[in-house]
Every structure is written in C-alpha cells, then in structure tokens.
Amino acid sequence: MSRFLRRTVSCLFGLAIRVLGWVTLLWLLAAMTSLPWNLLEKLAADMPGGETLTPEVLVVLGGGGIPSESGLIRTFAAAQYAKQYPQAQLVVAMPSGEGDLTGQRMVDELVMRGVNRQRIRQETQGRNTREQAVYCHKLLAASGAEPVVGIVTSPEHIRRSLLTFHQAGLTQLKACPAWDSYLEVDLTYGADEVKATQWNPVSDSLLVRYKFWDRLVLQAKLLREGVAILYYRWMGWIK
Known part of the structure; x- marks a missing residue:
C-alpha cells in the first residue's frame, strides 16, 4: 500500500471517529431534553x-x-x-x-x-x-x-x-x-432515609435515575421508525 493511500485511509478513519464522537455526544445530550417526547407526540398525532x-x-x-x-x-x-x-x-x-x-x-x-x-x-x-x-x-x-x-x-x-x-x-x-x-408517585428519596453510607448524588434526580435511560430507549425506537418511514416512502407505500 502506497504512503498516499495509507494517509488517505488514516484521515478517513480519523474523520469517521470524530463524526461518530459528535453524533454520540448529540445523542446523549438529546436524552437530557424533552426533544424525544416532543417528537413522539408528533408521530402519535391524528x-x-x-x-x-x-x-x-x-x-x-x-x-x-x-x-x-x-x-x-x-x-x-x-x-x-x-x-x-x-x-x-x-x-x-x-x-x-x-x-x-x-x-x-x-x-x-x-x-x-x-x-x-x-x-x-x-x-x-x-x-x-x-x-x-x-x-x-x-x-x-x-x-x-x-x-x-x-x-x-x-x-x-x-x-x-x-x-x-x-x-x-x-x-x-x-x-x-x-x-x-408511568408511576405518578414521587420517587425521590434522601440518602439518610435508606441509611446510605456513601455520598448519593442521584437520590433526588429522576433525570439521572430514570428519564435519561428511558429517553435513550425512546430515541432508538424513533431512529428505527424514521428509517422505516424513509423505506416506506422509497417503496411508494406512503406519500
């Protein structure tokens, strides 16, 4: 393999890693917002x-x-x-x-x-x-x-x-x-209530304990559905 080809492959690989990193960061940041739920409500509308x-x-x-x-x-x-x-x-x-x-x-x-x-x-x-x-x-x-x-x-x-x-x-x-x-009960708790022996920064953070992970799962569903919609349009099954 020539030096030019090796450098080209190396640059493309580095670019792919950077793009993947930014996409992953945006994916994680979106899970901390209400954006996934807003999109879900639009998909579920009449x-x-x-x-x-x-x-x-x-x-x-x-x-x-x-x-x-x-x-x-x-x-x-x-x-x-x-x-x-x-x-x-x-x-x-x-x-x-x-x-x-x-x-x-x-x-x-x-x-x-x-x-x-x-x-x-x-x-x-x-x-x-x-x-x-x-x-x-x-x-x-x-x-x-x-x-x-x-x-x-x-x-x-x-x-x-x-x-x-x-x-x-x-x-x-x-x-x-x-x-x-979803449960409508307040799920926050204090570290002293459960006799925690270590510092517990997430006891009163439902975003960290539940919402972030639920939104990650939801985003995966939305991504799959977006691909399916594009496929159905390509096949002529929807307009």
Whole structure:
C-alpha cells in the first residue's frame, strides 16, 4: 500500500471517529431534553380531520406477539378504546401460520379485559404494516361502506400506520396510540432515609435515575421508525 493511500485511509478513519464522537455526544445530550417526547407526540398525532372522527372499527396492529411488551400494551389499549367506543368492531391484525395461536391469544386477552368476543375479527395474513393495511382494507371493503377506522398501535408507529392505511384505500382514519403508563408517585428519596453510607448524588434526580435511560430507549425506537418511514416512502407505500 502506497504512503498516499495509507494517509488517505488514516484521515478517513480519523474523520469517521470524530463524526461518530459528535453524533454520540448529540445523542446523549438529546436524552437530557424533552426533544424525544416532543417528537413522539408528533408521530402519535391524528391526521388532519381525524381528531373529530368516531371509530366504527378498531384495528389492533400486532406487535411482538403475546406475551410481549408491545403486544400487551397494544392489547390493553385496545380494550380501553373498545370501552370508549362501545359500538366499534375490532380487527386483530396479527400474522399467524398453521399452529400459531398468537392472534388468538390477543383475542383471548381482549376478551379477558371485557371485550365481547362477537365484536372481534382477525386478519392473519399481513406480515408488515403495508400488508396489514392491504388485507384489512379487503376485509372491511367486503362489509360495504367504508368505515371510520381507529388504528391501535405504538405511538411512534401511528404516523406510518395512518399513512400506509390511507395509501391502501382507507381514508377515514383516527389515531389510537397505545401509550405506556408511568408511576405518578414521587420517587425521590434522601440518602439518610435508606441509611446510605456513601455520598448519593442521584437520590433526588429522576433525570439521572430514570428519564435519561428511558429517553435513550425512546430515541432508538424513533431512529428505527424514521428509517422505516424513509423505506416506506422509497417503496411508494406512503406519500
């Protein structure tokens, strides 16, 4: 390898390290602000006009199955929305193969939480948001007039889901984000209360103990969703 080539590679490597360092620093600094939550709220918002609609059908998009964090949170939220909109039917969109009872477990979870089984149908073919939108459109189109559809999914997934379902032919859509719930109890404490023998600078800092780490996890979800939105636009599945 020539001296010029070695120097070029060395410079590029050094530049990459510096860029990575700055990106990491900005990533960590963002986790100390409300920016991730502000972005999440925007992704979870209704499309124009959606806030005034009353869902006639609630489509629950399967997450990681049952039990899983996203699957349980979405199912719990769907049961709450089913109580809020008692006239709405429910569609559980969860891919299921032969012998796979994941979708049925979601149905059972909804029933356990008070939803009448007669209100629930399953869409078992969609393996991603695009396919779920297409197959749900076919399922609902067979019923006649286009219904108002509420999409129940994770907050960061709402925007892409609404755009995808709209592109698939369902135009009356309402956002039904499945929000996590958090303790409202004051979790600060004094070092003397727990008889700490060492200096404890984080006992009254929820940012250091919880919020910083929660926001790092959230930022990873937002990054993944941003990449997914770009991919869906590239594929022509959303506009």
